[in-house]
Amino acid sequence: MILGIIEHDRGALNSQSLEMLTLARQVAADEGVGVTAVLIGTISTHLADTLAAYGVSHAIIASHDRLNEYAPEAWAETVVQIASANAPKAIMATGTDRGNELLAHIAARLNLPMAANVTQVTVGDSYAITRVRWGGSLFEEAKLHGKIKLLTVAPLVQPVSESPRGGVTIETFTPELDDKVFRVRVNSREAPEAGKISLAEARLVVGGGRGVGSADGFGLLDELAGLLGGAVGGSRVATNLGWRPHADQVGQTGTRIAPDLYIACGISGAIQHWVGCKGSKKILAINTDPEAPMMTKADYAVIGDLHKVLPALIAELKK
Ligand SMILES: Cc1cc2nc3c(=O)[nH]c(=O)nc-3n(C[C@H](O)[C@H](O)[C@H](O)COP(=O)(O)OP(=O)(O)OC[C@H]3O[C@@H](n4cnc5c(N)ncnc54)[C@H](O)[C@@H]3O)c2cc1C
Secondary structure (H helix, E strand, O other), X not given: OEEEEXXXXXXXXXXXXXXXXXXXXXXXXXXXXXXXXXEEOOOOXXXXXXXXXXXXXXXXXXXXXXXXXXXXXXXXXXXXXXHHHHOXXXXXXXXXXXXXXXXXXXXXXXXXXXXXXXXXXXXXXXXXXXXXXXXXXXXXXXXXXXXXXXXXXXXXXXXXXXXXXXXXXXXXXXXXXXXXXXXXXXXXXXXXXXXXXXXXXXXXXXXXXXXXXXXXXXXXXXXXXXXXXXXXXXXXXXXXXOOOOHHHEEOOOOEOOOOOEEEEEOOOOOHHHHHHHOOOOEEEEEEOOOOOHHHHXXXXXXXXOHHHHHHHHHHHHHO
């Protein structure tokens, strides 16, 4: 079997799990085995059932009263116990912060190599893989060895496709967990602002950089995003200067976005920012410098001071 670790937050599925399952299905077919989804935490079997549409015929729900919140070592230990009972050919996870962290713990426990952010796999004794490196600026071809192949799937690369199955056989697994695997765990949660659209999922993002000039300057961006039903993001300069919270940072060390339209205001387009926004279908850059990398890469560019361009745009939209 191929074990696919489903990323979810207290039962809410992360759509990148479906990207992972799409690649897992291909790997399973080439290996001549099936895909078993691993769901950690007490969740309704309804979630497991929905995975039938993505080629899953078997799901293992690891339930334990301490697994409902994320705890990387405890989750990893759980997957290791499932693996030792099932001898999978491969264990796959999402190439998100959480998926990469979890699989790295699993790799360390199993003393096996792991490949992060994989986009293509050709199975064999070792797997020939292609994976995203350097924040998406290059693809690397590599060989993945190990008795069990451990890999995460690069987010937002693999198009999701369905492959309906009759139904999912659900198995419950109760791991044995020592207190010491709960050294890192979620203690409390902070709810996002009510009504705030998540950057990663927004269909329109208005981003601001150093050119915005101040935290107050972001008022214009908030207004524009509000009118267009989008989210506001920022460059690392904007978050480092405290103009926006870190959660709003777009880029290599922030969130990767893939909206239909990204409006980049006063952002130069440094490579570390670009890798976070290049998944946007269209980019409109507003910048005083026509030579800024963001301006040369954008689909549309307005050369001008954002403090004049944005009020004009907002006034037009209000009409
Ligand atoms: C390891 C590492 C990780 C990093 N991760 C990230 C990351 O995740 N995200 C990220 O964004 N950066 C990241 N950075 C930082 C990155 O290298 C850049 O420094 C940063 O993106 C620059 O931010 P900026 O475009 O806002 O500022 P600047 O590069 O200073 O650009 C400001 C732009 O605003 C324009 N401008 C100025 N005034 C106006 C105006 N009135 N109207 C219109 N335009 C105006 C200027 O012409 C300029 O193009 C990282 C760097 C490192 C080393």
